[in-house]
Amino acid sequence: MAAEKSSIKIITLIAADGSVFEVEPNIVKEMKTVQSYIDELDQNTVSIPLPNVFGNDLAMIIEYCKKHASEEETKEAKEEFDFEFVKRMKSDDKLRLLQAASYLNMESFLQFMAKAIAAEIENQSVEFVRDYFQIESDFTPEEEAELRKENEWAFK
Amino acid sequence: MSNSSDATALIQPTTKTVKVSECQNIDILSDLPDCVILHILSFLNAKEAVRTCVLSSRWKDLWKCLPDLKLHSSHFRTIKIFTKFVSRVLSLRDSSIALHALDLNRKGCIEPRLLKRIVNYAVSHNIQRLGLYFNCDIAQIPPTIFSCQTLTYLNLSVFPIGKRPFFPKSLNLPALTTFHLQNFAFCADHDGRAEPFSDLSRLDSLVLCDCSVRDGIFLCISSPTLVNFTVRSRFYDFYEIELCTPSLVSFAFIGKPCQIISRSSLSSVKYVDIDAEMLDMDTKHPLILLSSLLGLVNTKSLTVTASTLQVLSLYPDLFEIKLPSLGNLKSLKVKMKPLSYELRKILVYTKLQKIKSRKEAAELEKAYKAGLEPSSIIPEGIVEFLLQNSPSAEVDIVDWSWSNAHSIT
Numbered sequence: 120m121a122a123e124k125s126s127i128k129i130i131t132l133i134a135a136d137g138s139v140f141e142v143e144p145n146i147v148k149e150m151k152t153v154q155s156y157i158d159e160l161d162q163n164t165v166s167i168p169l170p171n172v173f174g175n176d177l178a179m180i181i182e183y184c185k186k187h188a189s190e191e192e193t194k195e196a197k198e199e200f201d202f203e204f205v206k207r208m209k210s211d212d213k214l215r216l217l218q219a220a221s222y223l224n225m226e227s228f229l230q231f232m233a234k235a236i237a238a239e240i241e242n243q244s245v246e247f248v249r250d251y252f253q254i255e256s257d258f259t260p261e262e263e264a265e266l267r268k269e270n271e272w273a274f275k
Numbered sequence: 276m277s278n279s280s281d282a283t284a285l286i287q288p289t290t291k292t293v294k295v296s297e298c299q300n301i302d303i304l305s306d307l308p309d310c311v312i313l314h315i316l317s318f319l320n321a322k323e324a325v326r327t328c329v330l331s332s333r334w335k336d337l338w339k340c341l342p343d344l345k346l347h348s349s350h351f352r353t354i355k356i357f358t359k360f361v362s363r364v365l366s367l368r369d370s371s372i373a374l375h376a377l378d379l380n381r382k383g384c385i386e387p388r389l390l391k392r393i394v395n396y397a398v399s400h401n402i403q404r405l406g407l408y409f410n411c412d413i414a415q416i417p418p419t420i421f422s423c424q425t426l427t428y429l430n431l432s433v434f435p436i437g438k439r440p441f442f443p444k445s446l447n448l449p450a451l452t453t454f455h456l457q458n459f460a461f462c463a464d465h466d467g468r469a470e471p472f473s474d475l476s477r478l479d480s481l482v483l484c485d486c487s488v489r490d491g492i493f494l495c496i497s498s499p500t501l502v503n504f505t506v507r508s509r510f511y512d513f514y515e516i517e518l519c520t521p522s523l524v525s526f527a528f529i530g531k532p533c534q535i536i537s538r539s540s541l542s543s544v545k546y547v548d549i550d551a552e553m554l555d556m557d558t559k560h561p562l563i564l565l566s567s568l569l570g571l572v573n574t575k576s577l578t579v580t581a582s583t584l585q586v587l588s589l590y591p592d593l594f595e596i597k598l599p600s601l602g603n604l605k606s607l608k609v610k611m612k613p614l615s616y617e618l619r620k621i622l623v624y625t626k627l628q629k630i631k632s633r634k635e636a637a638e639l640e641k642a643y644k645a646g647l648e649p650s651s652i653i654p655e656g657i658v659e660f661l662l663q664n665s666p667s668a669e670v671d672i673v674d675w676s677w678s679n680a681h682s683i684t
Contacts, residue, residue, distance in 0.1 A: 254333075256330065270329075273328075275351070
């Protein structure tokens with residue numbers, strides 16, 4: 120089994136918009152969804168369509184994985200990379216990447232995105248958070264007031 | 276989250292291209308499973324997390340399934356409101372769901388009853404990561420903490436009322452891998468030695484902050500599994516640390532060098548990070564710092580702050596010493612963290628003592644007042660001194676001003 124796995128040289132990932140990414144096996148290790156698929160094959164090359172992930176997002180995820188899989192990079196360099204990585208993203212990007220991380224079953228990247236999103240909604244108003252997640256409230260104003268009253272111990 | 280069988284079903288290897296139209300309608304949030312939203316909420320403090328209950332009916336009870344709770348009194352206007360909040364959260368949370376992590380940070384002395392309730396809740400919900408920060412007497416810490424079978428991470432930063440709390444003599448924490456202790460006093464046996472961690476069979480990382488040894492001068496740490504060890508020392512607790520840790524790879528020290536590390540204790544260590552400081556003139560600090568360096572026989576990477584090098588430079592006739600260690604060094608990193616006011620004063624004072632002429636002394640004082648002294652943040656010749664047995668090691672001078680250090684974290 121180990122020999123079969125190591126025979127795979129290049130993995131081709133095909134994003135939802137058809138864009139193609141060729142990566143080495145160690146890059147996709149964290150993508151459990153992809154990995155479980157590779158594990159069942161014994162071919163030299165594999166191509167895997169990812170219909171739920173757009174090319175731009177996949178490019179970013181691969182960039183992140185490459186940086187973190189590298190043994191040459193120091194911990195500090197990785198931390199600085201993470202900092203810059205989040206800084207250049209808009210809220211929409213973060214949510215889309217979180218979704219992709221969930222779909223690809225990438226545990227540490229999912230944590231990383233969840234943390235970045237949490238930092239944005241921390242100490243924000245209910246309206247801001249609704250807007251951020253595009254949530255339509257299905258409460259009437261009376262119901263909402265009632266809920267706040269019920270949980271007033273959290274709204275003090 | 277999708278399990279692997281679902282995941283493979285989603286992937287169709289035969290279809291090479293996917294029509295864009297099929298994926299344009301990915302609705303970001305409604306597609307996010309609850310467990311992913313709970314991941315986000317886990318990073319919020321519990322107050323913010325609970326407040327999401329008013330967002331919509333889907334969110335109404337979501338917080339009750341939170342696997343992580345961050346309970347910090349600083350997020351509340353008064354301690355009374357905080358206490359009520361904690362109590363309500365514990366009552367209303369879905370108790371069928373395991374509590375993965377709890378982080379309790381309370382200003383001042385915690386009410387023993389509340390602490391007991393929190394700890395018992397955590398332990399009975401299979402807590403894995405527990406962080407407790409508050410003032411209390413150790414007698415009030417429920418002993419169940421020290422026999423919790425599920426704990427993998429424990430951080431006890433207990434600020435004592437009066438004397439430092441005693442550390443329990445025996446521990447039954449079979450799953451514990453990371454242990455972070457602050458302000459504890461380890462009790463020594465009749466032979467003056469304390470050996471508090473030998474029961475922890477899976478210990479991987481140990482952090483001791485401002486801990487001391489009571490009725491003794493030896494702290495023994497024997498652990499075949501320990502990989503990372505950090506000591507922080509802000510006070511003047513002089514004792515000797517004896518390590519019997521064959522797997523130890525990295526060692527870090529922060530603060531005033533007060534703890535002598537026994538000879539050959541650090542022989543397996545590959546990575547060392549030292550940020551030494553001195554706030555008043557005590558010749559023991561440079562001596563202890565130097566003695567630690569003598570034990571680094573297999574160290575590949577040494578990271579030090581500028582202040583560490585300054586403290587070391589205060590050892591008399593340092594450059595005449597032939598180091599028996601640091602022969603395998605590949606990398607030396609010097610973090611250019613600004614020197615503290617106290618250390619600068621010590622350095623100038625030491626220099627003044629060596630100066631004979633008054634004029635020179637006056638000039639030195641003037642330069643010090645203008646912030647120009649010490650003229651070089653790294654003492655001259657010290658890098659060469661450290662590299663005497665590894666002249667080809669790579670030297671890296673890292674800018675470590677406060678702003679830089681903070682922007683990354």
